[in-house]
Amino acid sequence: MVMANVPRGKYITLLRCGHTAHYDPEPKPGDEVYCRRCGNYTKVKTAHQEYSWHCPVCHTSRPFGADKDAAYAAARRHQRKYHHVVSVRQGYTQVGVVGPEGEQELSVSAERIQWVRQHQGGLRALVDRQIVQGGQSTKDRSKTVT
Ligand SMILES: [Zn+2]
Numbered sequence: 212m213v214m215a216n217v218p219r220g221k222y223i224t225l226l227r228c229g230h231t232a233h234y235d236p237e238p239k240p241g242d243e244v245y246c247r248r249c250g251n252y253t254k255v256k257t258a259h260q261e262y263s264w265h266c267p268v269c270h271t272s273r274p275f276g277a278d279k280d281a282a283y284a285a286a287r288r289h290q291r292k293y294h295h296v297v298s299v300r301q302g303y304t305q306v307g308v309v310g311p312e313g314e315q316e317l318s319v320s321a322e323r324i325q326w327v328r329q330h331q332g333g334l335r336a337l338v339d340r341q342i343v344q345g346g347q348s349t350k351d352r353s354k355t356v357t
């Protein structure tokens with residue numbers, strides 16, 4: 212059960228009761244969480260890492276919930292207006308850059324990192340088994356971002 216209910220947590224979560232809330236760390240679908248608006252416990256329906264853009268020159272950032280397109284559109288507007296290079300993040304992970312030449316999505320997508328996180332236990336078990344069977348080093352252990 213996730214106890215934290217941080218108003219500006221990094222993870223936007225849709226609850227079974229129909230409300231949305233921010234939690235950090237991110238709960239998984241099916242987790243039991245406390246909904247402040249209901250004043251009761253409910254379960255997580257879906258969880259998204261929130262998209263946002265950040266301008267390192269202005270020290271500005273804006274959150275866009277699960278709306279990736281809106282985050283990129285706003286980043287493009289900021290780039291055109293101030294000619295700053297703006298980064299787009301999903302949760303804590305930078306997933307794109309918007310610069311003078313346009314926008315570029317980074318190769319390591321947050322979905323991929325999320326997938327790795329969700330399956331980390333299984334992946335670790337696989338890696339461990341490879342070590343036992345093949346004497347392999349841990350060099351191809353999946354990279355995760357915290
Ligand atoms: Zn609720």
Ligand SMILES: [Zn+2]
Pocket residue numbers: 266267268269270289293295
């Ligand atoms: Zn700026």
